[in-house]
Amino acid sequence: xxxxxxxxxxxxxxxxxxxxxxxxxxxxxxxxxxxxxxxxxxxxxxxxxxxxxxxxxxxxxxxxxxxxxxxxxxxxxxxxxxxxxxxxxxxxxxxxxxxxxxxxxxxxxxxxxxxxxxxxxxxxxxxxxxxxxxxxxxxxxxxxxxxxxxxxxxxxxxxxxxxxxxxxxxxxxxxxxxxxxxxxxxxxxxxxxxxxxxxxxxxxxxxxxxxxxxxxxxxxxxxxxxxxxxxxxxxxxxxxxxxxxxxxxxxxxxxxxxxxxxxxxxxxxxxxxxxxxxxxxxxxxxxxxxxxxxxxxxxxxxxxxxxxxxxxxxxxxxxxxxxxxxxxxxxxxxxxxxxxxxxxxxxxxxxxxxxxxxxxxxxxxxxxxxxxxxxxxxxxxxxxxxxxxxxxxxxxxxxxxxxxxxxxxxxxxxxxxxxxxxxxxxxxxxxxxxxxxxxxxxxxxxxxxxxxxxxxxxxxxxxxxxxxxxxxxxxxxxxxxxxxxxxxxxxxxxxxxxxxxxxxxxxxxxxxxxxxxxxxxxxxxxxxxxxxxxxxxxxxxxxxxxxxxxxxxxxxxxxxxxxxxxxxxxxxxxxxxxxxxxxxxxxxxxxxxxxxxxxxxxxxxxxxxxxxxxxxxxxxxxxxxxxxxxxxxxxxxxxxxxxxxxxxxxxxxxxxxxxxxxxxxxxxxxxxxxxxxxxxxxxxxxxxxxxxxxxxxxxxxxxxxxxxxxxxxxxxxxxxxxxxxxxxxxxxxxxxxxxxxxxxxxxxxxxxxxxxxxxxxxxxxxxxxxxxxxxxxxxxxxxxxxxxxxxxxxxxxxxxxxxxxxxxxxxxxxxxxx
DNA sequence: TCTATGTCGATTTTT
DNA sequence: TCGACATAGA
Numbered sequence: 001x002x003x004x005x006x007x008x009x010x011x012x013x014x015x016x017x018x019x020x021x022x023x024x025x026x027x028x029x030x031x032x033x034x035x036x037x038x039x040x041x042x043x044x045x046x047x048x049x050x051x052x053x054x055x056x057x058x059x060x061x062x063x064x065x066x067x068x069x070x071x072x073x074x075x076x077x078x079x080x081x082x083x084x085x086x087x088x089x090x091x092x093x094x095x096x097x098x099x100x101x102x103x104x105x106x107x108x109x110x111x112x113x114x115x116x117x118x119x120x121x122x123x124x125x126x127x128x129x130x131x132x133x134x135x136x137x138x139x140x141x142x143x144x145x146x147x148x149x150x151x152x153x154x155x156x157x158x159x160x161x162x163x164x165x166x167x168x169x170x171x172x173x174x175x176x177x178x179x180x181x182x183x184x185x186x187x188x189x190x191x192x193x194x195x196x197x198x199x200x201x202x203x204x205x206x207x208x209x210x211x212x213x214x215x216x217x218x219x220x221x222x223x224x225x226x227x228x229x230x231x232x233x234x235x236x237x238x239x240x241x242x243x244x245x246x247x248x249x250x251x252x253x254x255x256x257x258x259x260x261x262x263x264x265x266x267x268x269x270x271x272x273x274x275x276x277x278x279x280x281x282x283x284x285x286x287x288x289x290x291x292x293x294x295x296x297x298x299x300x301x302x303x304x305x306x307x308x309x310x311x312x313x314x315x316x317x318x319x320x321x322x323x324x325x326x327x328x329x330x331x332x333x334x335x336x337x338x339x340x341x342x343x344x345x346x347x348x349x350x351x352x353x354x355x356x357x358x359x360x361x362x363x364x365x366x367x368x369x370x371x372x373x374x375x376x377x378x379x380x381x382x383x384x385x386x387x388x389x390x391x392x393x394x395x396x397x398x399x400x401x402x403x404x405x406x407x408x409x410x411x412x413x414x415x416x417x418x419x420x421x422x423x424x425x426x427x428x429x430x431x432x433x434x435x436x437x438x439x440x441x442x443x444x445x446x447x448x449x450x451x452x453x454x455x456x457x458x459x460x461x462x463x464x465x466x467x468x469x470x471x472x473x474x475x476x477x478x479x480x481x482x483x484x485x486x487x488x489x490x491x492x493x494x495x496x497x498x499x500x501x502x503x504x505x506x507x508x509x510x511x512x513x514x515x516x517x518x519x520x521x522x523x524x525x526x527x528x529x530x531x532x533x534x535x536x537x538x539x540x541x542x543x544x545x546x547x548x549x550x551x552x553x554x555x556x557x558x559x560x561x562x563x564x565x566x567x568x569x570x571x572x573x574x575x576x577x578x579x580x581x582x583x584x585x586x587x588x589x590x591x592x593x594x595x596x597x598x599x600x601x602x603x604x605x606x607x608x609x610x611x612x613x614x615x616x617x618x619x620x621x622x623x624x625x626x627x628x629x630x631x632x633x634x635x636x637x638x639x640x641x642x643x644x645x646x647x648x649x650x651x652x653x654x655x656x657x658x659x660x661x662x663x664x665x666x667x668x669x670x671x672x673x674x675x676x677x678x679x680x681x682x683x684x685x686x687x688x689x690x691x692x693x694x695x696x697x698x699x700x701x702x703x704x705x706x707x708x709x710x711x712x713x714x715x716x717x718x719x720x721x722x723x724x725x726x727x728x729x730x731x732x733x734x735x736x737x738x739x740x741x742x743x744x745x746x747x748x749x750x751x752x753x754x755x756x757x758x759x760x761x762x763x764x765x766x767x768x769x770x771x772x773x774x775x776x777x778x779x780x781x782x783x784x785x786x787x788x789x790x791x792x793x794x795x796x797x798x799x800x801x802x803x804x805x806x807x808x809x810x811x812x813x814x815x816x817x818x
Numbered sequence: 819t820c821t822a823t824g825t826c827g828a829t830t831t832t833t
Numbered sequence: 834t835c836g837a838c839a840t841a842g843a
Contacts, residue, residue, distance in 0.1 A: 084832090085832045085833080086832045086833080087832085087833085088832085089832085113832080113833065114832095114833080115832095115833045116833085137833090139833085140831085140833090159826085159839090214833050215833095217833080246832085249832075278830080279830085279831080279832075281829085281830065281831085282830085282831065282832085385829075385830075386829045386830065387829080387830080388828085388829085388835095408831085442819095445819085445820075447819065447820095448819090449819045449820080450819085451819085452819090484819090588833090589833060606829090606830060606831090607830075608829095608830050608831070608832085609830090609831090609832095611832085612832095627829095630829060630830075631829095632829060632830095633829075633830085644830095648830080669834080670828095670834090671827085671828065671834060671835085672834035672835080673834085819843100820842105820843085821841105821842090821843080822840105822841090822842080822843095823839105823840090823841080823842095824838100824839090824840085824841095825837105825838090825839085825840100826836105826837090826838090826839105827835105827836095827837095828834105828835095828836095828837105
């Protein structure tokens, strides 16, 4: 039996004596909690559902609960399983628990994301599902490429039946914990009736490659638990307490995983908010949280309803909108904070004007508008439904020189050059990684095209070895002649050389005893001696000697310098790891990129990306039916889809602390066509008493006067019903006429007459004709100067007006060092 | 084998 | 409109 019950079970390294002494005394960390939070923290045994509304201090309750568990000697740190969805959340929890304990905690090996914990479990038991413990983890991109290969081999027309679609089905099944043999007959028609067939082939291929995709991490572990009682039992006993963050976002596989693990003692505490479930399209089941009390009989439900984030007006607006959803668990958020400003609502002529207005608002608020305190750009955010809406803001902010940061765009580790570089590292650390080899074999161009690569494939298959080995055979037998042959030889030799440099000799197998009961088996991990060359230096050598660095140095596209910059950053990031393997392991699971925080910038992100964040001032543009709620969501998922959109609206509004501004435009350029739209139906759901309707600046006095539009000169109508009527006017003949007039406006001409003031202090140092470089638009020539604004004819992007501080002289950009 | 042109299609994306 | 991707020519 284990030594759970002895106090001595706490080893000195993870819980210091001072902590142990504390457990006998009152618990000061409980003092800062409100009654509900306190109840959630103190109900340690049995199932607990913590329903935590937006901004109600859920992380605080969760972390305090962990501290309390340890402090009350209920469990050792390594017997607590705490699961999150994002690495960010895991990191934050770790930091906060560490902070409360007054030291960093090394002893919580089981605090992490579903995926990272599954990797750990799967490495131990890999052989039970036909894998080796050093399996590689494929990301979405690898997954699609693999599927494309499969489909090509079956001569499937990937126009009609895209690999992406198949990947969607497979992910869907994996989310529901369905192995190929368990896919229900109702899904038999998927992917032209061949979905399950390909699913099976794909799984087989993954095993051959000793690889798993994200879905497999969960699925394999669930399979192991379901088929090996002894192993499940061991973990059930080991994890004495289980905590789950964002429970509303769990999918079926994750739900099963949790149920299996909690099946013994049932000490499971799930935290979530059904109103913030916005990942249904990714397989999340709101039903999991709605059903909690049935799944775990005797569950205690604690509601956290005191909101510490937003003003009453903002809360009221959010609550009113979300009230439109059926079947909620229901919460009444309240706050003790003072009134503040009402939620502001404003309609615009078009998306361009919306962006312009928001830009002006941002600038005004920086300086402290309407008697409000000045707000830093860091404290303001623009939250959009779909990422393509971001462009309008980027364009606008670029021209007025307003610093912004886009959060969530193409992530660092998803960029081409980073993925290429990592593929090199992968081949070097695990020579069997065929996908990585394939990626780099002709990158940079080595004269190895389809034919050459097929030869390598053949050689590998005939000899039953990896592609790298196959390539070596080709080289030895001179199977490929000319330039390609020589280059391949160089590459194969290079990989062998770099490989030899990655690790020192095998020193020992170290026993890993987290979650190993005394009567259970043991697990070991190899440990290597020091390598001859530091891994950071090695990485640089690999990139240089392979010709990859040179490839981008010779690149003439505007992206070239940026890509070199990214590679430099990648090498720098390596410093935080012990070796290349450790880095790759980390990266395959951690795809988030920390943005540098230099000068204050306004954040632009999607509503999804904003979950869990908060800002004093929030702008919610694009509230138009079809865009938000998204037409596609409603078409595909009907009422369910609409309700998820509504929850998205709820998430958006509740991100705001002090000021929330919702806006919509009557006209918007969609795929190069002008489209007009009605204001979002969610606007009708905003409570009048808590909303100020602002009058669009363009509607009076401006070049598109209110005359003839029945808008009555825009005298303060704060009555929402009136506004909705007004909004409908946007579809009236009068507006249509205006729209037509606007469309005739010559391209590039500003839609308002504006006096250009030349600020002599900011006159640019550029001259007409000078070649310049711009981060976003690339290279171009200056063709006009107005104060600090330059008119530039870009080679790729056409003519744009840009603030000079965003532009560098071209030769300066040319020698970005690497 | 590499580079230029055309066609198609287009949310949200924690890992 | 813009970008990704596929096919056609050099």
